[in-house]
């Protein structure tokens with residue numbers, strides 16, 4: 066391990082840097098020296114966009130300004146974090162940021178530390194400071210990249226590609242967690258949900274007893290319909306009967322597709338529902354086909370999807386997105402139990418590798434008790450889900466919802482004996498769907514579902530812990546030494 070000695074604000078600090086990975090900011094924080102930051106998060110690649118962490122370095126007798134968050138330590142480096150020039154730079158940055166976001170409380174406080182109360186520049190009415198934390202966490206940690214920076218100069222902003230409603234966003238809320246100004250909640254085409262939002266949506270859309278592990282429910286049962294196929298065939302049966310009885314005009318379901326493997330499309334005839342039977346375990350776009358169906362004049366539409374898709378559609382419903390355009394629309398959410406979904410192309414390659422069979426020609430795919438089961442040409446093949454490796458879709462590790470807690474009715478295989486589907490009814494709409502179907506019923510094993518739900522939640526909590534730890538580190542740095550450091554600069558006359 067290479068030992069380095071650096072001098073920060075006159076304090077000699079001994080540290081080590083493997084491959085030059087330790088930055089001035091890290092060394093300063095270890096030594097309790099405060100350098101303000103806005104765009105830095107220790108779990109993300111250094112970005113260097115806000116410039117607030119500007120410090121002065123002295124190297125070979127020459128002075129230079131650098132950003133502390135991404136400048137690698139070098140032996141013998143002299144760093145000054147609190148000179149007149151640096152304070153003026155930070156003051157200017159705060160003035161510019163405050164002019165962009167004059168209502169933003171955190172900026173007002175930070176700017177106040179530098180004596181900036183009213184910026185000299187023309188005020189705008191933004192809340193986003195363009196720190197980039199939201200889209201970097203989405204890409205680098207969650208692995209989804211639903212949003213990114215768009216445009217240049219004063220029109221620079223954060224958005225989805227072409228400003229379209231996102232089909233990629235999994236509503237995990239990681240962007241909301243890191244956004245320092247809460248401006249992420251202003252974006253209408255992604256779905257940054259917090260646990261408070263989820264609670265409020267449960268209250269708005271669902272009605273039943275509260276179960277901490279499995280969500281709001283009116284009834285939980287094991288059910289078997291006359292449909293041959295996956296488990297009790299309840300998704301197919303509910304959709305068929307819904308269309309036959311006129312409760313539904315159609316349903317958005319995943320179907321096999323020659324080119325894409327699977328895609329979601331509107332099915333509006335009871336007989337055609339059978340062709341889409343069988344869970345695909347692949348996340349497909351549901352928002353675009355749902356909007357197309359509404360534009361075609363369909364009004365009572367069921368959407369079948371994964372827990373993350375239930376969250377995204379609910380968020381749009383909560384924003385009044387469908388209601389504003391189609392005031393009489395009624396959307397029924399049928400959520401599947403989902404531990405993780407797959408990227409079709411990666412899964413296809415993995416299945417060829419493992420079993421030598423073509424996924425496009427499979428007759429059935431199923432996940433049960435940690436096993437991936439596939440049937441093709443009359444034979445059944447299986448492996449552990451974990452053996453599918455990279456085929457698991459990015460982002461699933463940040464979803465803690467096994468049982469589609471925001472659906473009107475949730476359906477899966479866990480908790481029921483073979484040949485039955487577990488059904489959780491969560492709303493009056495869900496109850497109407499179930500009552501229209503014909504099936505045999507049995508009891509479920511609630512504990513089996515709760516156990517797996519807890520594992521999924523624990524995995525997601527573990528992944529979020531890294532993000533939270535980084536935020537805590539920043540808050541501690543600001544809370545413990547920030548005020549003290551500002552006071553020192555003020556006493557020395559650098560800050561007025």
Ligand code: FES
Pocket residue numbers: 101102103104105112113114115116117118119132133134135
């Ligand atoms: Fe270093 Fe933003 S540039 S924290």
